[in-house]
Amino acid sequence: MPIQSKQRRRLLLAVGVTAVAGLALGACSSPAPEASSDPDAPVSLRLSVEAGAVDAPVAVLAAKYSEEHPNITFEVEAVPNEQYGEVLRTQLQGGNAPDVFYVTGGNGNAHSALPLAEAGYLVDLSGTVAEELFTDSTRSLSEYDGKIWTQPYDFVPIVNNYNVTVAEELGIELPFTSVDDVLDACAVATDAGKTLLRLAGAAVPNAGLTTLQMAATRVYADDPEWNQKRLDGDVTFADTKGWTESLELILELRDAGCFQEGVEAGVIADNVPAIAAGTSLGGFAPGGQVGDLRRVNPDNEYLSTAFPGDKGEKWMFASPTNMLALNASSDEAKQKAGMDFLAWLAEPENADELAATSGNLSIRAGSGAALPDQYQYISDYFTDESYQPLANLQWPSPEVYNTLGTGVQGLLTGQTTVDAVLKAMDAAWDSAAG
Amino acid sequence: MGFSRRLIPPTGAGGGHPAGAVPLQLRKIRNVAISPAPQVTARRRGRASGPDYGSRLFASWWWAIPALVASLLIHYVAVAAGGTFAFTNWKGIGSFEWVGLDNFVKIFSGDLGRTAIVNTLILAFGFVVGTNLLGVLLALGLNRGVKTRYFLRVVIFMPTVLSPLAVSYIWRFIYQPEGPLNSFLGSVGLESWQRTWLADPTTSLWTILIVMVWQSTGLVMVIYLAGLAGVPQELEEAAAIDGASVFQRFRLVVFPLIRPSFVIASTLMLIQGLRVFDQVMALTGGGPFNATETLATQVYKQTFAYGQFGYGAALSLVLTVLIIVISLAQMALTSSREGKS
Incomplete structure (x- = not known):
């Protein structure tokens, strides 16, 4: 009896272990592919976007696409901005990434397109409608190994957004055509107990973006290929006069009282309320910020302008920064459905609708589409082609941009010097470029 | 055993009660506490030297194994695996190269x-x-x-x-x-x-x-x-x-x-x-x-x-x-x- 009992126990143990292992393996295995030759076969696409206060514009358009194509449904996954890159990379490496997902162009972020293309995670979109949406100057944001890997869906101008209602009350005329105009307006605003510009000095993105706007006319207007030259080792931040002038201009504006009190402690969250309330007249941000300003204070009017050069030079950053990519490991039916969705999204009326939702420009704006009133002062930048993609998107690592943003705060607090900031940016660039 | 001895003194020694005069409550406790002790000792001896000692030890460990394995995998193996990346230049995606102590040199320098x-x-x-x-x-x-x-x-x-x-x-x-x-x-x-x-x-x-x-x-x-x-x-x-x-x-x-x-x-x-x-x-x-x-x-x-x-x-x-x-x-x-x- 004891022997039989032992054998029975071993048998039960073996069966139990096999069953548990089978269940575990079954749970881990991927579902069977949904490949089908029927074009109307139902397909469910996982769509990953950055989470925001309102539904992501792409998710809004995806819902419309589903209405028009009932066999295509979307499972939207909204991931918080600060975790988006980390989550996407983990999913791609784990083999459970969404079928369609948001990325940014170039190299500058954790969810930038080019490193993902290089790692083989993206579907090649060469020869699709995506190619039409890039110009010669913006193609590099999506190009790797001579192929296009992403499709942009709107156009983001980096601008100064102003509360026009309050500016008119103070007799300040917009847009400014030189730095002297800006300094004069600072004095007027200060006399009225306000400040002209709101800067979040403690926030790397805002401090960095502000400096880049200074550098647009001081570095890139004369040398649009500056990034490539830096990559080739022909120039450095420290030995480029325009970069020194850009950082010195920040200090000049601070000393002229253009920024709010305690600018070095400023945070991004306070910018929109301050501009909407009129305690500050404007600030540096992507054009989409005007949508937030209108929501906070709909009674005032707002406009986007570009920051002028020292003597009125005109150059700005505007990029097809926001893009969609397709997962190379999705099955064939899903990749086909994803491509159809991207083609639909690129149709002019859908592109315009998406831009209206996001507050940015239509991806067709660069090809001569009418601009919303908000952008009336920068329309000539597009017609004259006086713009290029946001510079840091082509930098080799997010650390270079972070060094710039941190350095600006150090300048405002007196902890560092212009030369030290530029040398630190060079060091970060060299470290990343290897 | 030791616990029982400390708490309940032997009859007639150190407890302050002469033999036969131990309070009823204490006597009850003493009976319960002391009586099982010899059996426990015998059982311990049997475990250490008996032929089934190994299988009994295995039987008692068997129940702890899942928790130990889970703890090992989740805490220690994961930490050790993550720690090995400290000696690489991995950028979170794609391949990487071993760089020895370069990362530590960068930290301290x-x-x-x-x-x-x-x-x-x-x-x-x-x-x-x-x-x-x-x-x-x-x-x-x-x-x-x-x-x-x-x-x-x-x-x-x-x-x-x-x-x-x-x-x-x-x-x-x-x-x-x-x-x-x-x-x-x-x-x-x-x-x-x-x-x-x-x-x-x-x-x-x-x-x-x-x-x-x-x-x-x-x-x-x-x-x-x-x-x-x-x-x-x-x-x-x-x-x-x-x-x-x-x-x-x-x-x-x-x-x-x-x-x-x-x-x-x-x-x-x-x-x-x-x-x-x-x-x-x-x-x-x-x-x-x-x-x-x-x-x-x-x-x-x-x-x-x-x-x-x-x-x-x-x-x-x-x-x-x-x-x-x-x-x-x-x-x-x-x-x-x-x-x-």
């Missing part, structure tokens, strides 16, 4: 790495000292006597249950240039003291420390209150009658008795201080110009913001070793003092 280590140590030790000092004072004050002590204990403990992030955002508002702190200073004629607290490199680290201490003092107070509950009031009264001052009573009578509370509170606060993250990110984000960067914030930024997983893993390893070494040293120090006392 670069300004940012050194700043992060120094700030971590300042915050950790400041946190231990601040919370323990205030915690023990509050515990002594609210231990006895004060009529509203239960209400005050709740009020002081309350911040502990709040999210560190929520607390930090409230304090960030207080520290703002146009915030309540500067307004208060202005209203009492101290305009010269007004400053941008979070963006001033001379004050930013201390503002973080204040928030940390403010939030955790309640927890430390409760730990000391638990210790003080075990201190007999008669001892303090006896010391007072013998002429001991308040400070002498605390140093020579109360503190030796609440030393276990001190060990627990200081260890917990030290570990919490060394891994500080939430308060720094919410209040200063590591600024101004890296003046408040700590190892934990650098781990996050390097790993997830900049995609330098190899460097981030090296920073994590340094932080882990720092926590282990300092905690062990601190426990050894307090344990040896406990032994002496």
